[in-house]
Amino acid sequence: MERILISETPGQIGQIVKLQGWVNIRRDHGKLVFVDLRDRSGMIQMVIIPDKEEAYKAAKEIRGEYIIEVEGLVKARPGGAKNEKVPTGGVEIEVEKLSVLSKPEVELPVDISAEDLNVNLDTLLDNRTITLRNDKIKSIFRIYAELLRSYGEIMRKESFTEIKTPKILSSATEGGANFFKIKYFQQDAYLAQSPQFYKQAGVGIFERVFEIGSVFRAEPHFTTRHVNEYIGLDAEMGFIKGFEDVMDELEKVMTHVMGEIAENCQADLEKYEAQVLPVEKIPRMKLTEALDILDKEYGKKMEEVDIDAEGERLICEWVKKNHNSDFVFLTHYPTSIRPFYTMPSADPQYTDSFDLLFMGVEIASGGQRIHDYDQLVVNMKKNKLNPEDFKDYLDIFKYGIPPHGGWGLGSERIIQKMLGLGSIKETILFPRDVKRLTP
């Protein structure tokens, strides 16, 4: 007999089927033994009666996380016994045969059958291979997978070409955050902290490119929003009329991915009581306007033209209240706090750049880039960078490149805020921070 999935059982009432999966929980009611079986498609209640002697004996021995194979009869559950909370709540399995395929060698450090694990972050991450088996925690990663899928889908629909760019670089010259250093045969090398230069080269090739790839940041942060290795959702597009085109495109992307997640991950979202609002027009305001609002509405003054984590949280709160949007674009960041390749605005104190904030945090950064070779060289010098260190990058502009811009979007923060998770580390299977390199 071929194994079927738990999700297929409601269509098999009256049939004998074979199932395989994990014992989520066993409840011994004296005469009857109940087992909740879990596989990749869902969960189902099984009942083992004393008449089936061998199966009954085996069922008495099994515990949580035993991996078993069963054969049994699919039966409709009577009205009152239905469990409306799961798609298979209308059926149960009356077990005929039961065998153990694999079992825990040790006492589990965490009871993962609980609806909520209720453990602190260190316990959660120290025992990652087992805590990830909890059904509510798995939901995080099902939603994450849907984010990856839907991002690729909308980018292709918008005629962006998917590229993969190198993560090992010969020099740490991009400016900005810190680089991890590698021993590369006889040379020193560095881990890429963004695909920025390569995706700009990509504009010269395909006009529109996107990349889903690893990003490495050697920043010694200890916050709920930072990790040292993450997955960036990058894009870059040519022939733009201005950086508004880039925001228009990113708005389309967020509309699509939020819509797909809302539609395809309902059950997973419900576990976190997460509301995914449809995205339409994302409000846009200048950073200076945002700072005015913070000052007037919240009595918060910044010393410079910049916004901190608290400011981002408050401005999102204000936008939510006044525009009913979970997203807001802040635009025109000062030249002094943007990378050298950022296009200056008409007023050169500011840049044609933006951050996209979502539910209190920055999730994306982008803008128009300088595409003129001479202007770029001048700007490098202004930033005390030596153009000779950037020969390969400057080649892109020597050969001519259209007006262009793009964004870097952090995949994990979207999921963190959407589900209201305390730490970004909860959205990563095996997160890496300053102290944590295992499991």
Next chain:
Amino acid sequence: MERILISETPGQIGQIVKLQGWVNIRRDHGKLVFVDLRDRSGMIQMVIIPDKEEAYKAAKEIRGEYIIEVEGLVKARPGGAKNEKVPTGGVEIEVEKLSVLSKPEVELPVDISAEDLNVNLDTLLDNRTITLRNDKIKSIFRIYAELLRSYGEIMRKESFTEIKTPKILSSATEGGANFFKIKYFQQDAYLAQSPQFYKQAGVGIFERVFEIGSVFRAEPHFTTRHVNEYIGLDAEMGFIKGFEDVMDELEKVMTHVMGEIAENCQADLEKYEAQVLPVEKIPRMKLTEALDILDKEYGKKMEEVDIDAEGERLICEWVKKNHNSDFVFLTHYPTSIRPFYTMPSADPQYTDSFDLLFMGVEIASGGQRIHDYDQLVVNMKKNKLNPEDFKDYLDIFKYGIPPHGGWGLGSERIIQKMLGLGSIKETILFPRDVKRLTP
């Protein structure tokens, strides 16, 4: 006026349109100037006549790789003047206005308007940001993008969950190839040479997982088949009856991706005169059988039970001739040349493992893994590995895991062989080898 794409012009005969793109080539016929314009959607011929004085003057100045914007009338080309080779060959643009958006600052080091670049590998790679703009070379990466897309598509359809696993590891214990060492804050760390352990953990969570991610190998190879950074297409699946299930699944994957590439990349494949055969049943033979064939048919004897690059090439030749298949699974590799986690066969000299060869090279490696904790510990010791170094990995098995297996598939070699490219480096936008870390 809004810009339209070149691919949209055949539907706009009689209309004035705006186009933007690169000058692929300019041909000055004295009175008339012809320009082939290239954008992300294709190429089109434009004609500039002296009557349009300003456009004509501008057209006299432009050269290859100038980035321009034009407005002009879409005209049907008379029968004899049609170019059947391109989808826009039935129309041309009579230019009204022409302006330069950006232009090369220097003489281009390579003439990229040629159908075939005809440069050696070093020239090709040293001038990568410009050689990648050649239309035939772009085809490689359009096909590559389709491989990435279709791989994700079939994996999801087969209910594999997409995961992203860390590329920074605390120890270099997996055995096998060499690791790059990183300075990670106060610790030493290593770059992942495969997601093996993490995808096995993934089986404990989702049963079936896949990953598209960076792989780093510190192997000092100087061949046409090796690079030090590449994109791995990995998968791992639980509840298998044996390693044949894994081959069955990989066969489905290759059937799908080859079918999608054949269907969606016809024009790109034609440039390389590449024949993508439909994949049905992939022949499977034991490694020892393959060695017998090499001995009997080609007079090639191996000293040990193993196959080298020439052997892989010859056995593919033999399979092509006798089974009309570009693919072949070689199975049951000896225990001595497979990693410690490989499931032994009934005859424990051999393993339930396979390599998948395609047009002369190994593109994938896989098999069933040991899922029993005690058996794994014994096997580690046999391989002179210390189980204490593998605590986190062994936890996966301590908590119980179903019979499982999977594969690691190299994305670049598929494209290399499909298109008959001399080096794998031609399939990577910015390849990394022992000597090359730029651009």
